[in-house]
Amino acid sequence: EADIYQTPRYLVIGTGKKITLECSQTMGHDKMYWYQQDPGMELHLIHYSYGVNSTEKGDLSSESTVSRIRTEHFPLTLESARPSHTSQYLCASSDEGDRDNEQFFGPGTRLTVL
């Protein structure tokens, strides 16, 4: 079992609210990632980080922002939630030194914006 956690698992919130989705891992992994997945659709990379103070945008444009102040945490923030942000958000991490470059995924946060 991978030690990567996401909270909350489910969130229903009104339009215009600021939200932060938490992701933490206890494996000491340098690399962390955020993916977005609409129901029945493909996963798309929206943010990634190579380590503390490193953040990069992924292949899918997103209005969310991320920060990496500590190795184990990689929170994602939406300043003003909209219904178009309704989706599942999946966090992952991988080890810089892992020859297989396997990514370990958290359980996801299912976000609904009314």
Place this chain on the structure above:
Amino acid sequence: DAKTTQPPSMDCAEGRAANLPCNHSTISGNEYVYWYRQIHSQGPQYIIHGLKNNETNEMASLIITEDRKSSTLILPHATLRDTAVYYCIVRVAWDDKIIFGKGTRLHILP
């Protein structure tokens, strides 16, 4: 766009071997074939990967053709818990970006 082609869905009887095909005709020499699966409402789970030799672990076997243009993931004795979407991914080992594609939805039938 994903570099792989997979059937959208497959059925397999419980207890039988599930053979999931994947075409990757444009694979380059330094790209590996990775397989992940995603059980409903959960995050994807790594299964196996290989470069050109066949690979086996406790979860599955990976058979890669000699020309590396296609591969097959084999679940030797499928159970109901193997019902999931299976993603075949081609990437260089050092590439952190995974392009998942649509995958194959595998239904294990009791």
